[in-house]
Amino acid sequence: MSVYVNEKTKVIVQGITGHQGSFHTGEMIAYGTKVVAGISPTKAGTKFMDKVPIVASVRDSLVFEPDATMISVPAPFVKDAAFEAIDGGLKIIYILTEHVPFHDSLEIVLNAKRKGAVVFGPNGPGITSVGRCKIGIMPNKIFKKGNVAIASRSGTLTYEIVDAVTKSGRGESTVIGLGGDPVVGLNYIDVLEQFEKDPDTEQIVLVGEIGGSNEELAAQYIKKHVSKKVVAYITGRSAPPGKRMGHAGAIIEKGVGTAESKIKAFNEAGVKVADYPDDVPGLLE
Amino acid sequence: MNLYEYMGKQIFRSYGIPVPGGYVVENVSEVKPFEKPVVVKSQILLGGRGKSGGIKFAKSQQELTQGVNELLGSKIRDLKVTKVLIEDMIKIKKEMYVSIALDRTARAPVFIASTEGGVEIESVSHDKIFTRHIDPILGYSDFIGREAVTFMKLDPDIGKQFMQILPALYRIFNEEDCELVEINPLVITEEGKLIAADSKVIIDSDSLYRHKDFSVTDPEKTPLELEAQSKGYAFIELDGNIGVIANGAGLTMATLDALTLHKGKPRNFLDLGGTDNSDIVANAFDLVLKAKPTAILVNIFGGVTKCDTVANGIVMAKNKFSIKQPIVVRLSGVRDEEGRKILKDNGVDSYPTMMEAIERVVKVAGGN
Numbered sequence: 067m068s069v070y071v072n073e074k075t076k077v078i079v080q081g082i083t084g085h086q087g088s089f090h091t092g093e094m095i096a097y098g099t100k101v102v103a104g105i106s107p108t109k110a111g112t113k114f115m116d117k118v119p120i121v122a123s124v125r126d127s128l129v130f131e132p133d134a135t136m137i138s139v140p141a142p143f144v145k146d147a148a149f150e151a152i153d154g155g156l157k158i159i160y161i162l163t164e165h166v167p168f169h170d171s172l173e174i175v176l177n178a179k180r181k182g183a184v185v186f187g188p189n190g191p192g193i194t195s196v197g198r199c200k201i202g203i204m205p206n207k208i209f210k211k212g213n214v215a216i217a218s219r220s221g222t223l224t225y226e227i228v229d230a231v232t233k234s235g236r237g238e239s240t241v242i243g244l245g246g247d248p249v250v251g252l253n254y255i256d257v258l259e260q261f262e263k264d265p266d267t268e269q270i271v272l273v274g275e276i277g278g279s280n281e282e283l284a285a286q287y288i289k290k291h292v293s294k295k296v297v298a299y300i301t302g303r304s305a306p307p308g309k310r311m312g313h314a315g316a317i318i319e320k321g322v323g324t325a326e327s328k329i330k331a332f333n334e335a336g337v338k339v340a341d342y343p344d345d346v347p348g349l350l351e
Numbered sequence: 352m353n354l355y356e357y358m359g360k361q362i363f364r365s366y367g368i369p370v371p372g373g374y375v376v377e378n379v380s381e382v383k384p385f386e387k388p389v390v391v392k393s394q395i396l397l398g399g400r401g402k403s404g405g406i407k408f409a410k411s412q413q414e415l416t417q418g419v420n421e422l423l424g425s426k427i428r429d430l431k432v433t434k435v436l437i438e439d440m441i442k443i444k445k446e447m448y449v450s451i452a453l454d455r456t457a458r459a460p461v462f463i464a465s466t467e468g469g470v471e472i473e474s475v476s477h478d479k480i481f482t483r484h485i486d487p488i489l490g491y492s493d494f495i496g497r498e499a500v501t502f503m504k505l506d507p508d509i510g511k512q513f514m515q516i517l518p519a520l521y522r523i524f525n526e527e528d529c530e531l532v533e534i535n536p537l538v539i540t541e542e543g544k545l546i547a548a549d550s551k552v553i554i555d556s557d558s559l560y561r562h563k564d565f566s567v568t569d570p571e572k573t574p575l576e577l578e579a580q581s582k583g584y585a586f587i588e589l590d591g592n593i594g595v596i597a598n599g600a601g602l603t604m605a606t607l608d609a610l611t612l613h614k615g616k617p618r619n620f621l622d623l624g625g626t627d628n629s630d631i632v633a634n635a636f637d638l639v640l641k642a643k644p645t646a647i648l649v650n651i652f653g654g655v656t657k658c659d660t661v662a663n664g665i666v667m668a669k670n671k672f673s674i675k676q677p678i679v680v681r682l683s684g685v686r687d688e689e690g691r692k693i694l695k696d697n698g699v700d701s702y703p704t705m706m707e708a709i710e711r712v713v714k715v716a717g718g719n
Contacts, residue, residue: 086625086655142560167558168453169528172487175458180488203625205654205685220601221625225684226652226705246600248455275601278455301604304611308571312585312600312622314557315455320473325608342609344706 069215069240069260069267070158070184071134073198076102078127078156080147081138082120083109086162090138090203091118097200102130124154134158136192136201144188145170152181160201161187161245168314171249178251185251189313190243191221202243204228212237214350215261217254218273219244219280219315223301226343227273234347239266246313248277254284262292269295269350272337276302277316277323285331297349298332299340300325352554352567355394357436359550362527366519368534369546373438379419385412387439393422394434396570398471403427408440430570441546446536447503448472449516450551451485451524453531459484460524462491462517464499468536491521512545528558579638584621586638591616593716594644594676596635598623598656606650609705615713618644625655632664636672646677646716650705653684662690666697677715681708 077094081087082104092115095101103121104114110122121127124135135151137144137159144166151159152174159178166188178185186193192202197211208225210232218224221243228241242257244250254272261267270292274281281300288296303325305311307318318324329339340346354362360370375394376382393405400406405427407418415437422435446469454461462483467475481502485491496517500510516537524532533551540546554565568577579586585600593610595617597603603622610617619642621635639647651661665680680701682690687703694701702708 089655141557165557167528167555167561168530169487169525169555169558172458172460176486176488203655208684218601220599222597222599222652222654223601223605225654226602226605229652229683248453249458253456273601275604280456283456299605301601301608304607304617305604306589309587309620311587311604311620316600316604341612342706343605344704 068195068198069257069264070242071193071195071199071201073098074100075134075158075199076100076130076132077134077136077201078103078105078124078130078132079136079138080105080124080151082106082114082118084138086203087138088114093206094200097206099199099201102132103127124150124156128154132156134160134201137161138163141165141167145174148174148185149177152178152183155181157183159183159185159251160190160192161185162190162192162202163187164189164246166247168247168249171247175249175251186242187245187247187250189247190245190250191224192243194241196238196240204241204243208232209241210237213239213266213268214271215239215264215267215269216241216271216273217244217257218242219246219275219313220273220301221246223343224273227271227299227346230344231271231347231350236347236350239264246315248315253280255287258284258287258292262294267294269297271346271350272296272298274298274300274328275313275316276305276311276318276325277313279322281328282331285335285337288337289335295351296337297340297346298337299343299346300328352556352559352565352569353396354552354554354565354567355396355434356392356550357394357434358565358567359552360547362523362552363547363550366523368516368519369544371438371441371546371548373436375434375436376419377423377434379416379423382415382419382437385409385415389415390438390440391415391418391422392436392438393425393427393432394436395427395430395432397428397430400427405432441538441548442541443538444541445539447539448475448535449520449537450531450533450535451520451529454484457484459487461485462495462499464503466503472535485521491518508543509539509545516545523552527552528555528562529553530555575638575641579621582634582638584635584638585624587620588642589617589619591618592645593712594618594639594642594647595650596621596623596639596647597650598625598652602650602652606648606705609709610648610713613709613713615709615716618642623656627655627657627660629660629664629667632661633668633671636665636668636674640672640674644676646679646712647674648708648712649678649680650708651680651682651684653682653687653690657685658682658687658690659693662693665699666693669697669699677712679708679712679715681705
């Protein structure tokens with residue numbers, strides 16, 4: 067069992083010929099991900115790394131029976147790429163691209179929902195089912211198979227915490243980057259529901275940050291619906307209000323979205339919150 | 352990006368939302384001859400301008416010239432007034448409120464309206480506020496407006512005018528990629544007309560590539576932050592003394608948090624992003640040095656950004672800018688050992704963990 071993706075997941079890459087897209091596709095293949103095709107209208111008919119066929123459209127890739135797509139195209143083209151994937155019937159859509167206008171994200175997320183597809187991102191680092199499948203840009207060598215599931219709104223900070231968990235002698239089941247934008251496809255509740263059901267997962271780490279109220283909602287959900295151990299780390303506690311801390315979603319507005327509020331909500335739900343990323347493994351079993 | 356009132360009103364006008372007649376001046380010589388009573392409104396991105404003396408009323412040429420002269424060049428809560436909007440005075444019978452904003456948790460626009468306007472909507476009692484999500488795929492349709500009109504118990508004639516404003520407001524929200532479009536107050540005049548007496552429009556900055564017609568310099572950004580923005584760095588000035596360079600917004604925030612918990616005071620937030628270019632690293636030092644820190648902390652977890660690339664950038668910066676301040680580096684992840692060797696060979700301290708680097712930089716930075 068695993069959540070969202072596994073060793074059988076067939077992945078296509080929209081934007082495989084770009085600098086980032088090609089580097090990370092190579093890393094994904096090295097990790098063991100089944101990359102079945104890449105999409106590029108101008109390079110159709112060629113092969114990526116001499117093995118992955120490149121085709122002109124998502125429609126043309128359907129002969130390879132893909133389940134998932136990784137979208138790594140420039141922001142102005144993301145909506146079209148995501149619609150193409152939804153139209154093609156793909157069920158897992160991971161959008162790496164940052165700076166996607168949120169009006170586009172709204173349309174992508176809602177249309178996907180109507181067609182039964184799941185969107186991750188925009189502006190996320192990927193999803194890894196450890197030892198089975200990696201979609202995205204997370205470094206391959208930080209993972210070790212284990213029972214800790216991790217969900218995060220950040221990129222690099224996620225690696226930091228995965229690395230700390232691995233170095234502590236524990237390992238991970240699934241690591242999910244939800245994306246750092248104000249509008250993303252999934253929130254913590256969606257993934258908590260999956261982690262709770264997943265037999266490979268025994269404990270859960272949520273990596274949150276200032277902005278919005280998803281951490282508070284997750285805390286309420288955990289209280290009622292999650293029996294597994296959950297710990298958290300929240301970043302942005304020293305951030306001044308009104309300043310966007312890099313991620314478009316990480317901003318305290320009118321007192322909403324403060325680290326204090328999130329930490330308090332987690333504590334009330336019995337979720338211990340680490341002061342430093344390195345302290346996360348110590349809170350786990 | 353926040354738009355000035357006059358820019359928001361230009362948009363309102365072009366979408367058919369009634370606004371008072373008016374024009375903008377940057378110099379008193381541009382003031383047109385007085386014809387009828389006007390309001391002179393300083394164009395600054397702050398709420399509560401009236402209370403801060405940023406709005407003047409003029410019933411004569413002399414009062415108009417005087418008002419413009421007083422406001423232009425003045426400072427309102429630290430913001431310099433460079434433009435004023437001169438607008439026909441309207442006779443207010445009642446002030447209402449209407450807006451459309453993004454509800455990020457619901458992943459949908461939320462439409463808010465109230466018969467109580469002219470004050471902050473947060474201060475209005477909940478039973479007087481109409482709130483409703485709009486399905487982004489279905490979009491706005493008149494049934495939504497009718498629900499609002501019924502809730503607000505508007506007179507039929509006002510309700511009819513209100514129903515004409517709403518689709519325009521929703522079109523603005525969508526077509527101009529708004530985070531917020533707000534009319535507060537939406538005035539009922541003594542003549543029984545609805546008119547937008549103010550505007551607040553916030554455009555999603557990620558959408559600016561398709562809205563090249565808007566250009567507003569964020570008044571809250573410092574000159575150094577503007578310089579950083581033009582060079583493509585996510586950079587925020589803070590009031591401490593330790594310069595910070597890290598990769599990834601989350602890790603950079605975590606670095607500031609950890610410094611603060613260790614009684615260190617960060618001077619800035621600088622996210623290198625996912626780069627693998629030594630020049631970008633070196634130029635980040637240029638920005639941080641301009642903020643005159645007493646020490647610089649570099650915190651890198653290598654992935655896309657490789658540790659040896661960062662190390663080379665640090666050495667380049669150290670030589671190019673003859674950096675005197677202590678530099679403390681944490682390198683972990685892809686090519687960390689190679690990176691730490693490069694640093695060691697060039698006399699720069701480096702550590703494998705974030706905590707060691709933080710403890711070290713707080714110690715060498717002093718100033719606490």
